[in-house]
Amino acid sequence: MPTAIAVTSADLVLPPTDPGTPRAAVLPPPEGRPLDASIADVQQLLARYGHVVVVCPTSVPAAVENRLHAVRSLLESDRIALVRTDLPPLGAAVLVRQLCLLAGYDFSPGVLASAARLLAHYIYAGAVLGSVSRLDRVPVGLGTHLKSWLPGAHFAVLAGPTPQMVRVGSGEEALAGPEFATELLLARGRLQTDWPATTLVPRWRIPGPVQETPLPASSPGWWGTGKLVEFAAYLPDPAVLHQLVSSVRREICHWCGMDLIGDRCGFCGAPLTALEGGGTRGTGSYAGVRDAGSYAGVQDADPYAGAYTDAQGTGPYADARGTGPYADAQGTAPRAVDPRTTDPRRALPPADTGTAPADAHAPGPAVPHPTRALGPGAHTPRALP
Helix, strand or coil: CCCEEEECCHHHCCCCCCCCCCCCEECCCCCCCCHHHHHHHHHHHHHHHCCEEEEEECCCCHHHHHHHHHHHHHHCCCCEEEEEECCCHHHHHHHHHHHHHHHCCCCCHHHHHHHHHHHHCCCEEEEEECCCCCCCCCCCCHHHHHHCCCCCCCEEEEEECCCEEEECCCCCCCCCCCCCCCEEEEEECCCCCCHHHHHHHHHCCCCCCCEECCCCCCHHHHHCCCCEEEEEEECCCHHHHHHHHHCCCCEECCCCCCEECCCECCCCCCECEECCCCCEECCCCCCCCCCCCCCCCHHHCCCCHHHCCCCCCCCCCCCCCCCCCCCCCCCCCCCCECCCCCCCCCECCCCCCCCCCCCCCCCCCCCCCCCHHHCCCCCCCCCCC
16 A cells, blocks of 8 residues: 655645656645644545655745644554655655655655655755845845846756855856756746756756746745746656665664664654664665765765765765665665666765764764653653654
8 A cells, every 4th residue: 555645735746747656635724724624634544545744845834834743643643754845845846746656666654754855855946036135045145135136137046955046147157957867847937037948958968848837836935036937857767766765775763663764764753873882773874975886986076975984884874895885784785776877887876864973883962752751651642753
């Protein structure tokens, strides 16, 4: 039975790429909707699918997040995952569609929930804006703020995976693009410009026609202006997405027992913990980038290269045998297909999942679980983050 993917707004639901892809379920906003109705919506999804992964952007109103937490608490269920994402609306919609694609495969609910952080690293989401005077989700310098008041000034802004901003015009700085094959999705607002199609597509070597979709209703609020053209470059091939996720080592969450990839459980939010005698429980989701492979020199260009250790097995993300960037403790895990080529012998560099501790034998910062902090006798479901 596939895991249900749910969203907090209909804006996050894109048309499926093929008829066999399940669509995400939309949980109506809490405004004017009683709590009992919200509980019934989630109960129906649990009864039909068993587990529910809810993608909730960090930009949603606090009432939406509070309603989701209230529903999960009242149901006392450990089968509901709340996945937060900082991606802008169009990028978040692409992430939801990718999770829907992967839900049709044999991934466990825990792996599917924790895979959202990995997939977000491969989505290049941005926009062309007519003004950045009200943009507060991407760093904007004072000089750029002043230039935005000039007539006809346009700015190309990349929100993720690495924030960047350039002024559109002659001699402009190039936006840092993906180094693998992607497709581009556009959503047009009130700004009249073809810059993404005429400039971004050739620079990022995007093949094929550019796809377009209606602008999400939440995009003007996220970007601070309705004069925009939002874009997102992403991995379109389901087989590549499947191989990317399946190549990452899986561990068991020490708190709720769910499968996970990365450094944090997607269901209960518990981080990886250190074991006595060295190592970590749920360790090594991504191997060292200094492994001898087709991406052996990636540490020189990767701003997150310091978070990954070498192939000598000295850090929480180390490759125990140095046989591949995603090798498991026995060096037998499959390697992810490089999206830039059809040659399966080329492997992807690891995605960023946060900075790893410098010493594998030293545990990371203590993150007390809310239910444990309540003291003896407190009755709270174990799945609450």
